[in-house]
Amino acid sequence: MTTNRRQFIGTLGAASALIAAPSVLRAQSQGVFRIGALCPVTGAGAPYGSGMQKMIIAAAEIVNAAGGAAGRKIEVVSEDTQTSPQAGVLAAKKLIDVNKVQAILGTWSSGVSLAVLPLTNDANIILMNTSGAPALSVPPANAKGLSYRFQATNDRFGRAFAEICVKEGFKRPATMAFNNASGIGNTEGFRKAWEAKGNKVVESVVYEPNQASYRSELQKVLAANPDVIVTGSYLSDTTIIMREWFQSGQPVKWIIPGWAANPDLVKATGPEVVEGVISVDSISNETAPSFKAYADVYQKVTGQSGQSNIFSAMTWDMVHALALAIEAAGSTETAAINAKIREVSNPEGTKVYSYAEGKEALKKGKINFEGASSVLDFDQYGDVSPSFGVFFIEGGKLNRRYVVNI
Amino acid sequence: MFYAQLFVNGLFQGLVIGLAALSITLVFGIARFPNAATGDSMTLGAYAALAAHKASGSFIVAGLGAAGATGLVLLLAYWSVFRKLANRSVVALLVASIGIAFVLRAALGVAFGHGQQVFQVPLARPYLFGGLRILPLDLQMALVALVTLIAVFGLLYLTAIGRQMRAVADNRDLARVSGIRPGRVMIALWLLAGAVAGIAGMMLGMKTIVTPEFGWEMLLPAFTAAILGGIGSPVGAVVAGLILGAMQEVSTPFVGFTYKIAIAFVIMLAVLLVRPRGLFGRVEGVR
Amino acid sequence: MEAYLVAIGIIALIYVLLSLGLTLQYGLTGLINFGHVGFFAIGAYASALLVLNGAPFIVGFAAAALLAGVAAWPIGLVSLRLRDDYFAIVTLGFSEVVRIVLTSERWLTNGVQGIPGIPRLYPSLGGATGQIATFATILAVTVFAAWMIRRIARSPFGRIIEAIRDNEEAVQALGKDPPRFKIQVLVVGAALAGIAGAFYAHYITYIVPEQYIPLVTFYVWMAIIMGGVGRVSGAVIGSVILMVFLEGSRFIRDVVPGISEVDMASVRIGLVGLLLILFIIYRPQGLMGDYTKR
Numbered sequence: 009m010t011t012n013r014r015q016f017i018g019t020l021g022a023a024s025a026l027i028a029a030p031s032v033l034r035a036q037s038q039g040v041f042r043i044g045a046l047c048p049v050t051g052a053g054a055p056y057g058s059g060m061q062k063m064i065i066a067a068a069e070i071v072n073a074a075g076g077a078a079g080r081k082i083e084v085v086s087e088d089t090q091t092s093p094q095a096g097v098l099a100a101k102k103l104i105d106v107n108k109v110q111a112i113l114g115t116w117s118s119g120v121s122l123a124v125l126p127l128t129n130d131a132n133i134i135l136m137n138t139s140g141a142p143a144l145s146v147p148p149a150n151a152k153g154l155s156y157r158f159q160a161t162n163d164r165f166g167r168a169f170a171e172i173c174v175k176e177g178f179k180r181p182a183t184m185a186f187n188n189a190s191g192i193g194n195t196e197g198f199r200k201a202w203e204a205k206g207n208k209v210v211e212s213v214v215y216e217p218n219q220a221s222y223r224s225e226l227q228k229v230l231a232a233n234p235d236v237i238v239t240g241s242y243l244s245d246t247t248i249i250m251r252e253w254f255q256s257g258q259p260v261k262w263i264i265p266g267w268a269a270n271p272d273l274v275k276a277t278g279p280e281v282v283e284g285v286i287s288v289d290s291i292s293n294e295t296a297p298s299f300k301a302y303a304d305v306y307q308k309v310t311g312q313s314g315q316s317n318i319f320s321a322m323t324w325d326m327v328h329a330l331a332l333a334i335e336a337a338g339s340t341e342t343a344a345i346n347a348k349i350r351e352v353s354n355p356e357g358t359k360v361y362s363y364a365e366g367k368e369a370l371k372k373g374k375i376n377f378e379g380a381s382s383v384l385d386f387d388q389y390g391d392v393s394p395s396f397g398v399f400f401i402e403g404g405k406l407n408r409r410y411v412v413n414i
Numbered sequence: 415m416f417y418a419q420l421f422v423n424g425l426f427q428g429l430v431i432g433l434a435a436l437s438i439t440l441v442f443g444i445a446r447f448p449n450a451a452t453g454d455s456m457t458l459g460a461y462a463a464l465a466a467h468k469a470s471g472s473f474i475v476a477g478l479g480a481a482g483a484t485g486l487v488l489l490l491a492y493w494s495v496f497r498k499l500a501n502r503s504v505v506a507l508l509v510a511s512i513g514i515a516f517v518l519r520a521a522l523g524v525a526f527g528h529g530q531q532v533f534q535v536p537l538a539r540p541y542l543f544g545g546l547r548i549l550p551l552d553l554q555m556a557l558v559a560l561v562t563l564i565a566v567f568g569l570l571y572l573t574a575i576g577r578q579m580r581a582v583a584d585n586r587d588l589a590r591v592s593g594i595r596p597g598r599v600m601i602a603l604w605l606l607a608g609a610v611a612g613i614a615g616m617m618l619g620m621k622t623i624v625t626p627e628f629g630w631e632m633l634l635p636a637f638t639a640a641i642l643g644g645i646g647s648p649v650g651a652v653v654a655g656l657i658l659g660a661m662q663e664v665s666t667p668f669v670g671f672t673y674k675i676a677i678a679f680v681i682m683l684a685v686l687l688v689r690p691r692g693l694f695g696r697v698e699g700v701r
Numbered sequence: 702m703e704a705y706l707v708a709i710g711i712i713a714l715i716y717v718l719l720s721l722g723l724t725l726q727y728g729l730t731g732l733i734n735f736g737h738v739g740f741f742a743i744g745a746y747a748s749a750l751l752v753l754n755g756a757p758f759i760v761g762f763a764a765a766a767l768l769a770g771v772a773a774w775p776i777g778l779v780s781l782r783l784r785d786d787y788f789a790i791v792t793l794g795f796s797e798v799v800r801i802v803l804t805s806e807r808w809l810t811n812g813v814q815g816i817p818g819i820p821r822l823y824p825s826l827g828g829a830t831g832q833i834a835t836f837a838t839i840l841a842v843t844v845f846a847a848w849m850i851r852r853i854a855r856s857p858f859g860r861i862i863e864a865i866r867d868n869e870e871a872v873q874a875l876g877k878d879p880p881r882f883k884i885q886v887l888v889v890g891a892a893l894a895g896i897a898g899a900f901y902a903h904y905i906t907y908i909v910p911e912q913y914i915p916l917v918t919f920y921v922w923m924a925i926i927m928g929g930v931g932r933v934s935g936a937v938i939g940s941v942i943l944m945v946f947l948e949g950s951r952f953i954r955d956v957v958p959g960i961s962e963v964d965m966a967s968v969r970i971g972l973v974g975l976l977l978i979l980f981i982i983y984r985p986q987g988l989m990g991d992y993t994k995r
Binding site: 447448495498499502503504505506508509510512513514515516517518519520521523524528626634637638641670672673675676678679682683686687690 | 779783784785791794795797804805919922926967968972973975976978982
């Protein structure tokens with residue numbers, strides 16, 4: 009473990025921000041709009057959490073540099089969910105009750121978002137998350153319509169898988185799912201979309217995490233002679249499955265979500281094993297100026313490429329969409345802001361890519377913010393529909409062949 | 415043929431369970447408590463093997479590294495913790511071993527990160543034996559396990575220290591009266607139990623991937639195998655591990671992949687109810 | 702600020718309830734229950750499912766206590782005839798099986814997706830008032846449970862279970878049936894854990910099997926070992942320390958910048974391990990206890 013100087017200074021900065029926080033508590037002061045950055049800094053979400061949090065802070069600085077929103081400065085209070093619902097609830101309580109935040113941004117795992125949402129609903133504030141669980145879209149969770157999701161739902165991933173199967177001409181798909189909400193969400197979404205097209209799934213297996221071997225599970229799936237296996241899986245189990253499948257010698261194609269079929273998988277199995285695997289991921293809005301702006305800041309703050317953490321592009325967009333909505337509403341009342349979020353993000357209106365640009369254009373009329381993570385158009389449930397990149401693993405490299413839009 | 419293949423898959427998995435159970439049963443028989451740090455000792459062994467393999471490129475060195483490092487760390491745990499609790503209740507030792515398990519896991523997590531690591535083993539297509547697929551890697555694993563078992567049983571049955579260990583396991587007071595120094599036996603025990611757990615961890619790591627949490631998951635099946643085999647019976651632990659591995663796999667068409675993990679618990683309860691001394695255990699025991 | 706402290710207080714009281722159950726089982730009777738989280742989970746799911754389907758809270762809580770207690774009964778029957786350490790392994794296995802069943806039986810538990818939107822206590826009161834009312838309710842239940850356990854400890858029943866802990870053969874020789882007493886203790890402790898689970902479900906409002914891992918059991922063990930085994934005050938103090946430890950680690954990161962964020966989870970579990978070891982070796986009676994018979 010090495011802590012480089014930049015991280016060290018960043019941590020110091022975060023620490024001093026936390027120590028400084030009580031001073032602003034004295035009054036529900038005019039001139040500030042306080043948001044909570046509630047990210048999975050420790051636990052399973054740790055690889056993404058601190059980047060997500062840093063991008064919330066960085067985006068808030070950009071908004072403030074452009075004169076704030078509706079005349080207010082955005083102020084960020086950071087907390088850690090520990091990727092656990094219990095710790096997430098306590099952190100959210102602290103943000104709401106102690107820090108008096110007026111919106112919470114950045115919850116990552118579905119469990120945490122589902123546990124925090126009742127609290128933000130109670131406090132009548134907005135929650136912006138990057139979780140996949142379908143339950144977040146509808147009541148009772150999203151009863152007040154105050155929750156916005158910046159990530160594709162697992163259901164949509166499944167639909168993208170079905171589109172790819174059609175495009176690639178597969179006839180006999182089978183599914184393998186890791187037994188958790190996200191894994192099953194993917195394969196169930198696929199099954200629904202696939203069967204809606206009048207097709208059949210030849211075999212489905214749900215497997216448990218942390219097994220020494222998935223050979224029996226594979227044996228069952230392969231016995232049905234599928235031409236493609238669609239998975240809802242993670243990196244570690246996919247590594248084992250791919251190695252065991254390769255050794256079985258039975259030819260079949262694979263469609264695997266991008267968080268599992270990535271360069272780490274290639275490194276773990278060797279390029280020969282995963283040759284031809286189709287990796288599907290929601291892709292950021294890479295060609296947009298907003299993505300470049302985000303990626304530059306991300307590179308500067310973390311020293312890594314902006315593409316390495318798609319969730320931090322989402323949290324970047326959260327601050328932008330929220331601040332533009334505040335500006336458009338000219339108010340800090342939740343209801344007024346909430347009424348404007350779709351208005352500033354969805355089509356019809358001047359396309360804008362940065363906060364300053366959007367603020368200017370708002371004076372003239374309606375705007376349509378195009379985010380770094382996606383074009384950021386919210387449907388009636390507050391969900392976005394990002395595009396999915398379809399990557400083929402060829403010679404150890406992930407090559408993007410085409411893009412699927414749902 | 416479907417079931418035969420599942421059975422064979424299970425046997426190879428059972429080898430790892432069997433080795434882990436062997437480590438548990440040695441400690442249980444001689445130090446008289448269930449060592450909950452066994453799972454995380456396996457994790458340590460896997461990381462040690464990874465490091466040794468990276469440094470030398472040789473799997474023999476990796477195995478020796480796993481055995482040596484894990485043996486030494488468990489010896490250290492004995493010196494610093496278990497020795498001080500020798501006259502206390504089983505609970506004290508059990509809780510302390512859980513503490514050691516957590517400390518080990520934390521140290522490995524901080525030292526190696528939470529990302530997965532893999533052994534770079536060449537993958538090969540299986541041999542076909544009349545329709546049964548057998549992987550070359552599995553055969554090599556079986557060989558490693560066999561060599562380990564020969565070494566352990568050689569030590570237990572052919573050397574002076576091995577005889578002393580078995581004497582202490584049979585009857586501690588009698589052993590003491592006949593002049594066996596428990597200190598030396600304990601050192602030998604922890605080195606041996608650690609080495610076996612380390613090798614088991616390396617095998618598990620080579621079959622799968624290595625993360626700081628992966629050993630803990632083996633604890634329940636390993637305890638079950640130790641109980642099924644009869645506490646304190648090395649042969650029993652290995653045989654029970656094989657049986658357990660095979661039963662878990664063969665049962666999956668009936669109970670599904672989720673419940674196969676629960677099979678270990680059901681078997682454990684059944685054994686404790688029907689034949690508490692296990693397959694090979696002595697009569698004294700569980701009550 | 703008050704509301705945050707009340708929130709921490711509610712979680713702390715839930716741990717106190719869990720610790721009280723374990724105090725009765727292990728501290729007073731010597732039963733090594735390593736499956737406490739299993740009963741906690743049963744209580745949480747029982748009450749959540751019933752209340753979501755329209756049952757009043759009181760029915761949910763009664764069912765939580767009852768089902769957790771009933772689940773403990775066969776486990777006790779089967780395994781109380783075993784030695785201490787076997788009992789520990791059997792209960793550990795039991796809690797893992799509970800988790801597997803909750804994961805697999807999707808028709809009932811919604812499996813790995815978990816159950817969202819569990820009603821909170823006092824839905825008619827507003828957020829802050831409702832929370833204080835919840836706190837008061839848990840406090841009342843906890844005080845009652847603590848009082849009950851003290852009563853049990855001082856009753857003839859209590860003298861028998863303590864005698865079982867210290868010398869089971871002697872109790873048997875007196876013509877008492879130790880397993881019968883042990884089962885009763887196990888059932889009562891499990892029922893307490895069930896009630897704690899119901900409070901947890903109605904407070905967090907979202908439950909999912911992965912919350913009910915053995916680490917929770919060991920948190921409770923850490924609490925009673927630190928606080929003092931076999932004493933009601935020990936369960937309370939231990940749970941408070943546990944809470945400070947769990948919530949306090951939120952702030953360690955800001956004070957000690959050397960620890961990277963990713964490592965905090967490891968550091969936390971390592972500290973649990975270290976504390977367990979140190980207390981077992983150097984202060985087996987815990988902070989509060991004078992309990993050194995063992």
